[in-house]
Amino acid sequence: MTGPRVVIIGAGVVGAALADELSARGWSDITVVDQGPVPATGGSSSHAPGLVFQINASKTMAEFARYTVEKLGALDLDGEPCFRQVGGLEVATTPERLAELHRRHGWATAWGIESRLLTPEECAERHPLVDPDVVLGGLLIPTDGLARAVHAVEAQLRAARSRGVRVLERHEVLDVRTEDGRVTGVVTDHGELAADIVVCCAGIWGPRIARMVGLPLPLTPLAHQLAWTGPVPALAGRTDEATLPILRHQDADLYYRQRFDGLGIGYYGHRPMPVDPDDIVSVDKAEVMPSVLTFTPGDFAPAWAETHRLLPATAAAEITEGINGLFSFTTDQMPLMGEAPDVKGFWVAEAVWVTHSAGVGRAMAEWLVDGHCSSFDLHECDLSRFEPHQLAPDYVLARDCQNYVEVYDILHPLQPMEEPRPLRLSPFHSRQRELDAFFLEASGWERPQWYGANARLLDGRDIPVPNDWAARYWSPIVGAEALASRESVALYDMTALKRIEVSGPGAVAFLQRLTTGDVDKSVGSVTYCLLLDVDGGIRSDITVARLGRDLFQVGANGNLDLDWLHRHADDTVVIRDVTAGTCCVGVWGPLARDLVQPLADADFSNEGFRYFRAKRAHIGAVPVTALRLSYIGELGWELYTTADMGARLWDTLWAAGREYGIIAGGRGAFTSLRLEKGYRSFGTDMTFEHDPYEAGLGFAVKMDKGDFIGRAALAERAASIRRRLTCLTIDDPADVVMGREPVYDGATCVGYVTSAGFGYTIGKGIAYAWLPAELATPGRALDIGYFDRRVAAIVAEEPLYDPAMRRLRA
Numbered sequence: 001m002t003g004p005r006v007v008i009i010g011a012g013v014v015g016a017a018l019a020d021e022l023s024a025r026g027w028s029d030i031t032v033v034d035q036g037p038v039p040a041t042g043g044s045s046s047h048a049p050g051l052v053f054q055i056n057a058s059k060t061m062a063e064f065a066r067y068t069v070e071k072l073g074a075l076d077l078d079g080e081p082c083f084r085q086v087g088g089l090e091v092a093t094t095p096e097r098l099a100e101l102h103r104r105h106g107w108a109t110a111w112g113i114e115s116r117l118l119t120p121e122e123c124a125e126r127h128p129l130v131d132p133d134v135v136l137g138g139l140l141i142p143t144d145g146l147a148r149a150v151h152a153v154e155a156q157l158r159a160a161r162s163r164g165v166r167v168l169e170r171h172e173v174l175d176v177r178t179e180d181g182r183v184t185g186v187v188t189d190h191g192e193l194a195a196d197i198v199v200c201c202a203g204i205w206g207p208r209i210a211r212m213v214g215l216p217l218p219l220t221p222l223a224h225q226l227a228w229t230g231p232v233p234a235l236a237g238r239t240d241e242a243t244l245p246i247l248r249h250q251d252a253d254l255y256y257r258q259r260f261d262g263l264g265i266g267y268y269g270h271r272p273m274p275v276d277p278d279d280i281v282s283v284d285k286a287e288v289m290p291s292v293l294t295f296t297p298g299d300f301a302p303a304w305a306e307t308h309r310l311l312p313a314t315a316a317a318e319i320t321e322g323i324n325g326l327f328s329f330t331t332d333q334m335p336l337m338g339e340a341p342d343v344k345g346f347w348v349a350e351a352v353w354v355t356h357s358a359g360v361g362r363a364m365a366e367w368l369v370d371g372h373c374s375s376f377d378l379h380e381c382d383l384s385r386f387e388p389h390q391l392a393p394d395y396v397l398a399r400d401c402q403n404y405v406e407v408y409d410i411l412h413p414l415q416p417m418e419e420p421r422p423l424r425l426s427p428f429h430s431r432q433r434e435l436d437a438f439f440l441e442a443s444g445w446e447r448p449q450w451y452g453a454n455a456r457l458l459d460g461r462d463i464p465v466p467n468d469w470a471a472r473y474w475s476p477i478v479g480a481e482a483l484a485s486r487e488s489v490a491l492y493d494m495t496a497l498k499r500i501e502v503s504g505p506g507a508v509a510f511l512q513r514l515t516t517g518d519v520d521k522s523v524g525s526v527t528y529c530l531l532l533d534v535d536g537g538i539r540s541d542i543t544v545a546r547l548g549r550d551l552f553q554v555g556a557n558g559n560l561d562l563d564w565l566h567r568h569a570d571d572t573v574v575i576r577d578v579t580a581g582t583c584c585v586g587v588w589g590p591l592a593r594d595l596v597q598p599l600a601d602a603d604f605s606n607e608g609f610r611y612f613r614a615k616r617a618h619i620g621a622v623p624v625t626a627l628r629l630s631y632i633g634e635l636g637w638e639l640y641t642t643a644d645m646g647a648r649l650w651d652t653l654w655a656a657g658r659e660y661g662i663i664a665g666g667r668g669a670f671t672s673l674r675l676e677k678g679y680r681s682f683g684t685d686m687t688f689e690h691d692p693y694e695a696g697l698g699f700a701v702k703m704d705k706g707d708f709i710g711r712a713a714l715a716e717r718a719a720s721i722r723r724r725l726t727c728l729t730i731d732d733p734a735d736v737v738m739g740r741e742p743v744y745d746g747a748t749c750v751g752y753v754t755s756a757g758f759g760y761t762i763g764k765g766i767a768y769a770w771l772p773a774e775l776a777t778p779g780r781a782l783d784i785g786y787f788d789r790r791v792a793a794i795v796a797e798e799p800l801y802d803p804a805m806r807r808l809r810a
């Protein structure tokens, strides 16, 4: 098989990995073009010092890195290794960082990467330049090491060439040709190349290439300082290029690698130095290479002083070389991968570190050849994940610069971005401010986490206080709101959830084909179902409300869902993202009907408006679409209206709700209540890598309704369930965990936590976790690794709250 005609733009470490992986899968009509000389093209890979630290909060990123280590570790170039497994050492000089190293040890363990915590003395044993009096401890990752990026480029290109891949150096791509929304080829300064697929692996030049097909690519090249010392006397006589572990001193935004008797020092502590991709000089005009800017010693001065403190032996050395080297940053620190939404055949693999390059190459190759990626969950990397405002140049620049600043920071899982804010305001916003809301941010929306005005609800309630880390972005009011929601009635602003309208004569057939549910039911039906990929992996969980014969409202998780629908639509369906023009308030709690019925011009009785049904009605003067469902597990409705009527809707409910003790509830309470009810959250509890059965969502799959995407793969997956999303409870209220922690059976890590929080109704901590199926038995005692502690947890029957569904169906 030769496969389609592929042109890969860029022979950096990403383009080379992709050429190798694609050709290894049997595609060989592949041309790699690069404007520079290969393999040292002048791009970022040409001067990367090649440190590969695998640990990452993201499981996918850690897995990309692990694959890079495996692959490059087995590669050589004329007998020269492409990877030196010298190990990685991260040190802490503050108590906060030491705690963070424990958290990172937890991630590593959860993702299956060996790591060990070290005392200061052990740090100095591993890396003799480290002053043990300066550090409080360290984390050793024995399989980390140094990639030799240029060697890796050449070795992977050689392998690709041996399978027929062509590599054209000094060919600059000037344009990408398209016809009827498809790529047809690229124009270079040496002529045209026909192509069915073009993959942009152009690194910092990516936005320039993407613009050729009208695609905005949200990344910014930023200059990053890398300096090299001359001989460090304490390293005199070292003849191996590197034997010392690569070293990270994140408290000071620094990292180090050995080069014979000197050191390479990378620094993230300086001011962000963004560069417009259009201002990058050409290969021929560049003084050194296009991705290298002149070193600015003034910016490096604090790094050098701090280096002397951590590694005193460096005081006897000098900085002899330095660069401000360019590489790509993105708004969420994740790569950009996938096919352009509007140009078939134009793909990108961008903003990828050397660390993740081989993993990304493999993921892209699987995606291109098989139509989906089976080795990695790519939902965090997909190019189509962004909301429209997240593509605005101002936003991209601000976020990318901030991510440069924060690259080594200790980030709390709930920590919101600070700038640019506020961006998106729901129509309830002014009312929420009046209630002294504490706002976090979700997809740009200001979203209340709790309301200061609810402090009065604390009277007479004893809300347990979690540990320090879990108590950040938390208030006891969260607990009071959760309890009050189960007692009276609460308003929850659900505007941030994505709403998509699907209409047209083909709408029913379209949704039947895309979802696991049977949506061809009466007008007014609501169906909870899933979007699956062809391999049966969960792409999203959605609710589909049939509002007319050919009209559906889909409650979705984000832009990836919108993109997935668009990609599968034909001209018999119209798909519209109606989120921005509408709003939604959840009116939930045992008194919800008492509140809503008198205000409504329709029957909201239990018989007249059943659970999982939808209706159009008026609430006072406000036209609404009401869906009887609730994520918090209480009676109630989601009320949707247009943005212009939102404030009126809130005011109407609020005024009438006073006699029922109405409150506004924040996201903190919402999360606690949904965990008690066992409702899964896509992206955290389950992702592309999980199937419905292991995620406990088999009930949402209607195998007998006819064919749908993913159906064929499900039969096999249903028969071989090896892991399960499992509910654990934690008795000690202080022991709330936050997610991504390892779960242990004795000394063995057996899984990891997804969502977690405290259940105020049940009085216990809750942690959902992926566990081997044989351990997912109620009553089983396990431990969760939380920083430097073990937290005792027990597998519980779920849902923990109202399993008989009496509250919801009342």
Ligand SMILES: Cc1cc2nc3c(=O)[nH]c(=O)nc-3n(C[C@H](O)[C@H](O)[C@H](O)COP(=O)(O)OP(=O)(O)OC[C@H]3O[C@@H](n4cnc5c(N)ncnc54)[C@H](O)[C@@H]3O)c2cc1C
Pocket: 009, 010, 011, 012, 013, 014, 015, 033, 034, 035, 036, 041, 042, 043, 044, 045, 046, 047, 048, 049, 050, 051, 052, 149, 171, 172, 173, 174, 201, 202, 203, 204, 205, 209, 224, 225, 226, 266, 291, 324, 325, 326, 327, 328, 349, 350, 351, 352, 353, 354, 355, 356
């Ligand atoms: C100073 C510095 C230190 C770093 N340290 C590390 C580290 O320790 N560990 C780590 O993992 N990462 C590190 N990085 C990041 C890493 O180097 C990059 O993320 C990675 O090399 C990007 O690889 P790439 O293949 O995407 O891009 P590149 O290597 O830049 O390749 C892109 C290629 O596209 C070609 N191209 C662009 N436009 C055109 C065109 N119009 N026509 C033809 N060809 C074109 C370019 O010539 C280039 O060869 C560092 C980066 C810098 C700058």
